[in-house]
Amino acid sequence: MFQGNPERNRIRVLIAKPGLDGHDRGAKVIARALRDAGFEVVYTGLHQTPEMIVQAAIQEDVHVVGISVLSGAHNALVPEVIRGVKSAGLQDVLFLVGGIIPEEDFEGLKQAGCQMVFTPGTSLEEIINYIDKNAPAR
Amino acid sequence: MANDPGKIEAMQNHWQKKLTESLKKVPERPVRFTTWSDLEVPLLCTPNDLDRIGFDFEKDLGFPGEYPFTRGVQPNMYRGKLWTMRQFAGFSSPEETNQRFKLLLEKGQTGLSTAFDMPTLMGYDCDSPMALGEVGKCGVSVSSLEDMETLFEGIPLDEVTTSMTINGPAIVILAMYYVMAEKRGIPREKVRGTLQNDILKEYIAQKEWLFPIAPAVKCVIDTIEYGTRHYPNWNTVSISGYHIREAGATAVQELAFTIADGMAYVEESLKRGLQVDEFAPRLSFFFDVHNDFFEEIAKFRAARRIWAKLMKERYGAKSPKSWMLRTHAQTAGVSLTAQQPMNNVVRVAIQAMAGVLGGVNSLHTNSMDETLSLPTDEAVLVALRTQQVLAEESGVANFADPLGGSYLVEYMTHQVETAAWEYIHKIDEMGGMVAAVENGFPQAEIGNSAYHFQRQLEKKEKVMVGVNRYTMEEKKRAIETLYIDRAVEGRQAQKLKALKARRDGAKVQASLEGVRLAAQKGDNLMPSIMEAVRDWATLQEVCDTLRSVYGIYREDGKF
Numbered sequence: 001m002f003q004g005n006p007e008r009n010r011i012r013v014l015i016a017k018p019g020l021d022g023h024d025r026g027a028k029v030i031a032r033a034l035r036d037a038g039f040e041v042v043y044t045g046l047h048q049t050p051e052m053i054v055q056a057a058i059q060e061d062v063h064v065v066g067i068s069v070l071s072g073a074h075n076a077l078v079p080e081v082i083r084g085v086k087s088a089g090l091q092d093v094l095f096l097v098g099g100i101i102p103e104e105d106f107e108g109l110k111q112a113g114c115q116m117v118f119t120p121g122t123s124l125e126e127i128i129n130y131i132d133k134n135a136p137a138r
Numbered sequence: 139m140a141n142d143p144g145k146i147e148a149m150q151n152h153w154q155k156k157l158t159e160s161l162k163k164v165p166e167r168p169v170r171f172t173t174w175s176d177l178e179v180p181l182l183c184t185p186n187d188l189d190r191i192g193f194d195f196e197k198d199l200g201f202p203g204e205y206p207f208t209r210g211v212q213p214n215m216y217r218g219k220l221w222t223m224r225q226f227a228g229f230s231s232p233e234e235t236n237q238r239f240k241l242l243l244e245k246g247q248t249g250l251s252t253a254f255d256m257p258t259l260m261g262y263d264c265d266s267p268m269a270l271g272e273v274g275k276c277g278v279s280v281s282s283l284e285d286m287e288t289l290f291e292g293i294p295l296d297e298v299t300t301s302m303t304i305n306g307p308a309i310v311i312l313a314m315y316y317v318m319a320e321k322r323g324i325p326r327e328k329v330r331g332t333l334q335n336d337i338l339k340e341y342i343a344q345k346e347w348l349f350p351i352a353p354a355v356k357c358v359i360d361t362i363e364y365g366t367r368h369y370p371n372w373n374t375v376s377i378s379g380y381h382i383r384e385a386g387a388t389a390v391q392e393l394a395f396t397i398a399d400g401m402a403y404v405e406e407s408l409k410r411g412l413q414v415d416e417f418a419p420r421l422s423f424f425f426d427v428h429n430d431f432f433e434e435i436a437k438f439r440a441a442r443r444i445w446a447k448l449m450k451e452r453y454g455a456k457s458p459k460s461w462m463l464r465t466h467a468q469t470a471g472v473s474l475t476a477q478q479p480m481n482n483v484v485r486v487a488i489q490a491m492a493g494v495l496g497g498v499n500s501l502h503t504n505s506m507d508e509t510l511s512l513p514t515d516e517a518v519l520v521a522l523r524t525q526q527v528l529a530e531e532s533g534v535a536n537f538a539d540p541l542g543g544s545y546l547v548e549y550m551t552h553q554v555e556t557a558a559w560e561y562i563h564k565i566d567e568m569g570g571m572v573a574a575v576e577n578g579f580p581q582a583e584i585g586n587s588a589y590h591f592q593r594q595l596e597k598k599e600k601v602m603v604g605v606n607r608y609t610m611e612e613k614k615r616a617i618e619t620l621y622i623d624r625a626v627e628g629r630q631a632q633k634l635k636a637l638k639a640r641r642d643g644a645k646v647q648a649s650l651e652g653v654r655l656a657a658q659k660g661d662n663l664m665p666s667i668m669e670a671v672r673d674w675a676t677l678q679e680v681c682d683t684l685r686s687v688y689g690i691y692r693e694d695g696k697f
Binding site: 015019020021022023024025027028029031032033035041042043044045046047049071072073074075076077100102104119120121123124125 | 256257259260262268269270271272275276340344345346384385386472475476477509510511512585588589592595596602605606619621622624692693694695696697
C-alpha cells in the first residue's frame with residue numbers, strides 16, 4: 001500500500017486545514033502517507049481561510065481536496081471551501097473531510113458536495129484505496 | 139550481605155537455562171515487547187541490573203518531599219492532601235460554562251480548569267470574521283472583562299484555585315482575571331491558580347499562536363515578572379508536555395521537550411534580572427498520562443529528578459521549592475476511541491492510576507465521549523467518579539511512591555531519564571529550546587514519531603482495542619453526545635456590541651495607545667493591559683494592538 005505507485009503520480013492532492021484549529025497531527029500523517037503512496041501532495045499549513053484554500057486548489061489544479069477539521073467548525077467551513085472551488089471553475093474535484101465529525105453532520109456535508117467523511121480510527125489504507133477508486137480521471 | 143551479586147547472577151543463569159527450555163514448548167508471542175512509545179523493555183530486572191545502571195538510593199531515590207523528589211514533592215504525599223481533582227471544562231457561552239463549573243464544584247471537584255474556544259485562544263473576538271463557526275465550540279468564548287466576570291459569577295475566587303488553558307493571548311486573559319479579582323476586593327495573595335501560558339509548546343505542538351516566537355516569549359516573561367512581584371501565589375506558567383504528546387511525541391520526547399521549554403523560561407527570566415528562587419517555585423508542569431502503565435510512572439519519576447537536578451545544579455537554586463516539579467496530568471485524549479466508546483472508561487481509569495502511582499499533584503480524567511464531541515454532564519461525572527474511586531477505594535493513596543524500589547520501575551525510570559537527557563544535551567548544543575523550535579527540530583521529531591506510530595497501527599504492531607483488533611459492527615451512535623448550538627455565536631456578538639456601545643470609546647483608545655507604547659518601548663505589558671481591559675477594551679483590540687507592533691507568525695506547510 002505504501003509502495004509508490006507510478007499511476008498515482010498524476011493525482012494531485014491538497015490537504016487543507018481551515019479555520020483556527022491547530023490540530024495538525026492527522027493532516028500531516030495523512031499528507032505523508034499519501035506522498036509515500038505516490039500521490040503528489042500539497043499541504044496548506046495551518047489557520048487557512050476558505051478563500052486561501054480555494055486559491056491553493058486552483059493554483060495547484062488539484063484532483064482531490066482533503067479538509068481536516070477537529071474543532072467543530074466543519075459545518076461553517078467545509079461548504080465554503082467547496083463552493084469556492086466550484087465557483088472558481090475547477091470542476092470534477094474529489095472533496096474529502098477528516099476529523100471529529102458527528103454522524104448527524106455527515107448528510108449536510110455530503111449535500112454540500114463532500115463525497116466522503118473519514119472519522120477517527122480510519123486506516124491510511126482505507127483513505128488511499130478510496131482515492132484510488134474515486135479520484136477524477138482528468 | 140542480602141544481595142550478593144555473584145549469587146544473583148548464578149541464580150539468573152540457572153533460570154535462563156530453564157527459560158530457554160520452556161521457550162521450546164511455549165515460545166514468546168510473535169510481537170516486539172516495547173512500550174507504547176516503542177521503547178524496548180526487559181522481561182524483568184534484578185538488583186544486578188540496578189547495580190549496572192549505578193542506582194544509588196541516596197542519590198536517585200531518597201525520601202518523598204526531598205531532593206531529587208523522585209518519590210514525590212510532599213513528604214506524606216496523598217495522606218496529607220489528595221491530588222487536586224481538576225476537570226477541564228468550557229463550552230459555549232460564559233453563562234453555560236459557569237453552570238458547568240458550579241455543577242463540578244457541587245459534585246466534589248476541588249479546583250476549576252477553563253477551556254477557551256478557538257477564537258479566544260487565537261486572540262479574536264466572537265464577532266471577528268476569523269471566528270466563523272468556531273464560537274463556543276471547543277471551549278468557552280471570552281472576548282471581554284464582562285465575559286470573564288460572567289464566567290466566574292458566584293464562584294469564590296479566594297477559595298477555589300482556577301486554571302486557565304490559554305497561551306497566545308494569555309497575558310490579556312490573566313489581566314482580565316487579576317482585574318476581576320481586584321474589583322471583587324480579593325487580596326492579591328489570595329488569588330491562586332494557574333495560567334498555562336507556555337507559548338513554546340504552541341509552536342511545537344498545539345499551534346495556537348499570535349506573534350513571532352521572540353515577542354511571544356517576552357510576553358510570558360512579563361507575566362512571570364509581574365506575578366513574582368504582585369501575585370505571589372499565582373502559578374505563572376504551566377509548562378506543558380500534554381500537547382506535545384498528543385501531537386504524536388513519545389514519552390521520552392514529551393519529557394525532554396517539556397523540560398527544555400521550562401529551561402528556556404528560566405533562562406529568559408534570569409536574563410530579565412529575576413533571581414531564580416523568586417520565580418521558580420511558581421512554575422508548574424502539565425503532562426499527559428498515556429496508555430503504557432510503567433512507562434508513564436517512570437516518566438513522572440524521571441521528570442521530577444531531572445528538574446530538581448537542573449534547578450539545583452545548573453541554575454543554582456537554593457530553595458527546595460525551586461527544585462520541585464509540581465505537575466498536573468491529564469489522561470491521553472488521543473488514546474480514546476470513537477469505536478466502542480464505553481471502553482474509554484477503562485482506559486481512563488488505568489491511565490489515572492498510572493498518574494497517581496507516578497505522584498502527580500493534580501489530575502484531569504477524560505470523559506468517554508471526548509473523541510466524539512465535548513463531554514456531556516453524565517460522561518464528565520463518570521470521569522470525576524473514576525478519580526474518587528481511585529482516591530477512596532483502591533488504597534493507592536495510602537502510599538508515597540509505592541513502586542519505588544521496584545527493580546523494573548527504577549530501571550525504567552533510569553532508562554527514560556537517560557534518553558531525555560540525551561535530547562536535552564542535543565538542544566543545548568543547538569543553542570537552547572528557542573533556537574531549536576525556530577529550526578523546527580522538536581516539530582520534526584514529533585512528526586516522525588506520529589507517522590511511525592500510525593504505521594505500527596496499520597501493521598497491527600500496536601493494537602488499539604476496537605480499532606484495529608476486536609472490532610465489531612456498532613449501532614449508529616453508541617452514546618449520547620453534546621451538541622453546541624451555533625446560535626451562541628450571535629448571542630455573544632450581541633453582548634459584545636452592547637458593551638462597545640456602552641463604554642467610553644475615547645478612554646479605550648487611550649488605554650490601547652498605552653499598550654502600544656509599552657510594546658514599542660519593551661516595557662512590561664501587564665500594567666497597561668490591565669488598564670485597557672479595565673476600560674473594557676476587548677481581547678481582540680488588545681491583541682490587534684500587539685500584532686501591529688510584533689507582527690504575526692506563520693508556519694510553512696512542511697510535513
